[in-house]
Amino acid sequence: MTFLYTAYSITMAILFGYIFYLGSKQTKVIKEIESLKELYK
Amino acid sequence: MSFFKNEEELGLNLNTRTTLVNHIVYGIAFAMILVSAYLIFIYSNIEKTMGAVQKIFYVHVGTAWNALLAFGVVFVCSILYLATKKRIYDVYATVAAEIGVVFIIIVMLTGPIWARSAWNVWWSWEPKLTSALILFFIYIAYTMIRFMDGSWDKKARLCAVFGIIGFIDVPIVYFASEWWGSKFHPTVVGQEGGGLEGNMVFALVFTVFAFSFFLTALIHKGVRIEKARIELQHMKDKIAEKIGR
Numbered sequence: 001m002t003f004l005y006t007a008y009s010i011t012m013a014i015l016f017g018y019i020f021y022l023g024s025k026q027t028k029v030i031k032e033i034e035s036l037k038e039l040y041k
Numbered sequence: 042m043s044f045f046k047n048e049e050e051l052g053l054n055l056n057t058r059t060t061l062v063n064h065i066v067y068g069i070a071f072a073m074i075l076v077s078a079y080l081i082f083i084y085s086n087i088e089k090t091m092g093a094v095q096k097i098f099y100v101h102v103g104t105a106w107n108a109l110l111a112f113g114v115v116f117v118c119s120i121l122y123l124a125t126k127k128r129i130y131d132v133y134a135t136v137a138a139e140i141g142v143v144f145i146i147i148v149m150l151t152g153p154i155w156a157r158s159a160w161n162v163w164w165s166w167e168p169k170l171t172s173a174l175i176l177f178f179i180y181i182a183y184t185m186i187r188f189m190d191g192s193w194d195k196k197a198r199l200c201a202v203f204g205i206i207g208f209i210d211v212p213i214v215y216f217a218s219e220w221w222g223s224k225f226h227p228t229v230v231g232q233e234g235g236g237l238e239g240n241m242v243f244a245l246v247f248t249v250f251a252f253s254f255f256l257t258a259l260i261h262k263g264v265r266i267e268k269a270r271i272e273l274q275h276m277k278d279k280i281a282e283k284i285g286r
Binding site: 001003004006007008009010011014015018019022025026029030033037041 | 078080094100104143151262265280
């Protein structure tokens with residue numbers, strides 16, 4: 001069972017880690033776009 | 042206020058925020074992953090020879106199938122990009138390759154864990170595993186091209202050619218067991234199969250679909266972010282042009 005739990009945990013950690021990576025990338029880009037738009041209104 | 046004129050030409054949608062559709066798609070994807078966890082851990086039977094560790098199979102096959110699917114998207118979008126020169130196809134290929142690499146990393150990690158517990162070996166240089174490892178390196182190289190210096194269209198052209206040639210390895214990985222035989226990858230589903238009971242097949246099919254839905258959700262989100270990143274770059278270029286004048 002330990003091997004099964006390890007494999008499943010690794011899978012979920014990578015998938016959810018990737019979602020968090022995408023989320024932080026999106027936030028960073030949106031913040032930069034909005035600050036530029038604000039600056040050049 | 043729009044900073045660049047050719048957004049229609051690029052086929053870009055400047056709405057970068059997460060929408061209700063995004064939330065619904067993610068909600069369904071998460072729900073499907075939860076149901077697949079129930080099917081894997083509780084619903085499906087425990088295999089007699091290997092025991093509970095055989096259940097790694099569902100995650101391993103589910104992610105492997107979707108890695109190949111993602112590389113298929115890269116292949117199709119690469120052809121479309123070379124044929125039409127529309128940047129949107131390059132955006133889809135970029136995102137699909139990155140997600141495909143994430144899935145293949147999972148495959149390369151769960152495979153040895155399963156092999157170690159079931160057959161007492163971490164790795165074997167049999168055709169299926171070797172071709173899968175080559176596939177992993179091909180798409181790592183593809184992703185690295187994206188970080189090279191140079192204009193986007195040159196990189197897009199290079200990546201499109203790489204994406205088409207690299208895809209040759211996908212059917213090799215898929216059919217390797219059939220063509221050359223395999224100790225660790227017997228045929229269990231299909232006409233020659235028969236190693237899986239009904240509830241195991243259901244758990245496998247559902248898990249593959251759950252990961253496919255997850256893949257779709259990730260591609261959707263990744264494309265939106267990539268579009269936003271391109272918009273940002275255009276804005277910066279426009280501003281630099283104005284300041285320079």
